[in-house]
Amino acid sequence: MKQVTLIFVLILGVVFGTAANKPSKQKEVKIKTSAQCEMCKERIEKNLSLSKGIVEAVLNLDDKVVTVKYNPKKTDEAKIKQIIIETGYDADNLMCVQSAHDKLPDCCQKNAAPHGH
Numbered sequence: 001m002k003q004v005t006l007i008f009v010l011i012l013g014v015v016f017g018t019a020a021n022k023p024s025k026q027k028e029v030k031i032k033t034s035a036q037c038e039m040c041k042e043r044i045e046k047n048l049s050l051s052k053g054i055v056e057a058v059l060n061l062d063d064k065v066v067t068v069k070y071n072p073k074k075t076d077e078a079k080i081k082q083i084i085i086e087t088g089y090d091a092d093n094l095m096c097v098q099s100a101h102d103k104l105p106d107c108c109q110k111n112a113a114p115h116g117h
């Protein structure tokens, strides 16, 4: 009988423990991009935030890392990276889609000289 009680307590612990481990259904991912300037930042953030399942996208121009908050039921990291490369920028180890990159303003292309505007 004692053993049954112990098992019951263990199961309860697992159930409540699991629930406590996910306070929200949101996930966050940080992706390194090839953004060059403020325009790139706006372009990437806008394209991401308009996409399904993405709650928020904030790009830091200092390290070019975009932090994306998303709903894992509606999207995933691979899809998020796909949006970035289709916008014309590298996403971590993925190369940008060349045709999309070539449509960017000169200053936003990867071989552009460092600049601020």
Ligand SMILES: [Cu+2]
Pocket: 035, 036, 037, 038, 039, 040, 041, 107, 108, 109
């Ligand atoms: Cu730019």
